[in-house]
Structures are given as structure tokens and as C-alpha cells.
Amino acid sequence: DAGVTQSPTHLIKTRGQQVTLRCSPKSGHDTVSWYQQALGQGPQFIFQYYEEEERQRGNFPDRFSGHQFPNYSSELNVNALLLGDSALYLCASTTRGLGANVLTFGAGSRLTVL
Amino acid sequence: QQQVKQSPQSLIVQKGGISIINCAYENTAFDYFPWYQQFPGKGPALLIAIRPDVSEKKEGRFTISFNKSAKQFSLHIMDSQPGDSATYFCASSYRSSSNTGKLIFGQGTTLQVKP
Numbered sequence: 001d002a003g004v005t006q007s008p009t010h011l012i013k014t015r016g017q018q019v020t021l022r023c024s025p026k027s028g029h030d031t032v033s034w035y036q037q038a039l040g041q042g043p044q045f046i047f048q049y050y051e052e053e054e055r056q057r058g059n060f061p062d063r064f065s066g067h068q069f070p071n072y073s074s075e076l077n078v079n080a081l082l083l084g085d086s087a088l089y090l091c092a093s094t095t096r097g098l099g100a101n102v103l104t105f106g107a108g109s110r111l112t113v114l
Numbered sequence: 115q116q117q118v119k120q121s122p123q124s125l126i127v128q129k130g131g132i133s134i135i136n137c138a139y140e141n142t143a144f145d146y147f148p149w150y151q152q153f154p155g156k157g158p159a160l161l162i163a164i165r166p167d168v169s170e171k172k173e174g175r176f177t178i179s180f181n182k183s184a185k186q187f188s189l190h191i192m193d194s195q196p197g198d199s200a201t202y203f204c205a206s207s208y209r210s211s212s213n214t215g216k217l218i219f220g221q222g223t224t225l226q227v228k229p
Contacts, residue, residue: 004157031214031215032215033215033216040222041221041222042120042203042205042219042220042221042222043158043203043217043219044219045215045216045217045218048214048215048216050214050215055214055215056215056216058216090157090158092157092215094214094215096214101146101148101207101209101214101215101216101217102148102160102163103160103215103217104160105150105157105158105159106157107155107156107157108157
């Protein structure tokens with residue numbers, strides 16, 4: 001049983017560019033959340049998707065947007081990249097049937113903005 | 115009210131020793147307190163979790179102690195092993211369908227267990 005898979009694993013962009021990160025949730029999971037983890041910090045919640053809609057959002061600007069597809073996979077898009085967007089972006093999945101936030105994380109996509 | 119404060123930032127323990135990491139939360143509505151373990155190049159993995167209706171939960175060498183009145187909880191790793199060397203994160207959340215998938219994480223503790 002594959003867990004959460006993310007792609008790409010590493011990427012380098014320049015300021016002002018746009019990036020799309022992809023996530024496939026664990027089999028049986030229907031809810032996807034995205035987190036930003038800066039170097040040496042804990043993950044910070046960006047937003048959550050369920051039934052193809054953004055259900056909750058953390059303290060991130062509108063440059064950060066997402067999408068969930070009918071097969072529950074998800075994308076994170078970041079526009080107008082800033083140097084401060086350099087981080088590990090983590091996707092986590094769960095199912096509302098678990099009754100709590102038992103999250104399974106992927107290995108992340110490491111974004112470097114030059 | 116959404117912060118989770120974790121200490122220490124780093125910890126060095128001898129093999130066989132006890133590692134203790136502490137967390138404090140502010141929001142009294144929180145009712146789920148997990149600990150995650152993260153190795154370099156990997157995503158965080160759930161280690162152990164507790165709800166506020168119990169004061170302690172033990173799974174193997176890992177124990178969570180919970181103090182509801184003080185709004186604090188801690189992770190104890192007994193008989194620490196070099197393979198436990200990793201970064202540990204505490205987290206908090208509250209149960210509701212709209213809150214699914216959202217955890218508030220601490221800043222992390224880097225544990226090094228010396229052989």
C-alpha cells in the first residue's frame with residue numbers, strides 16, 4: 001500500500017516564477033492538507049481540501065492556491081515566487097472517518113527560490 | 115491562542131538514557147495531541163498521540179505525559195537508541211469535521227543519541 005506520494009522531490013525556481021506541486025493521498029483517504037516547513041521549523045498549515053473544495057486555510061497569501069481532483073489527488077500552486085517561499089512543502093492525507101487528525105505525510109517537495 | 119511551544123530546541127542523550135521533550139499549548143479547545151518523528155529527507159511520521167481524558171499513554175519505549183491544568187504535555191523516550199536520532203514535533207488540534215487535516219506544530223526538537 002503506497003503512502004502519500006509527492007512530486008517533484010526537488011525543484012529550483014527564480015523569483016517571480018510560478019510552481020505546481022503534486023500529491024497523491026494514501027489509498028482510502030479523501031482529505032488532503034498542505035504544509036510549508038521552513039528549514040529548522042515545524043510544518044505550518046497552508047490549506048485543506050475535501051470533496052474538491054478548499055475547506056480551511058491557514059495564514060498564507062492568495063499567491064498560494066490549490067486544487068483537488070475527483071480521484072482525491074491534489075495540487076499546490078504558488079505564484080509570484082519570493083525568496084521566502086523556499087521550503088519543504090508537505091502533503092498530508094487523512095479521512096474524516098478517522099475522527100481525528102491522524103495524518104499521513106509524504107516525503108515532501110523541496111523548493112528553492114533563487 | 116494557536117501557538118504550541120516546544121523545548122528544548124536540541125537534545126543530546128547517551129545510549130540507554132531517557133530523552134524528554136516538552137510542549138505547552140494555549141488553546142483550551144485542543145483535544146488531540148500527537149507527536150511526530152521526522153528523519154532527514156523524510157516527511158513527519160506519527161509516533162504516538164493522546165487525548166486529554168487520560169494523563170499518560172505508553173507505547174513501547176515511548177510515553178506521553180499530559181497535564182491538562184498546566185496545558186502541557188511531554189514525550190519520554192526510555193532506553194534511547196542511536197536509531198531514535200531524529201527531529202521530534204509535538205502538535206495540537208481539536209476535533210471537528212471542518213478542522214480535519216489541520217495540526218498546529220511546535221518548532222521541533224533535534225535529538226541526538228550518542229552510542
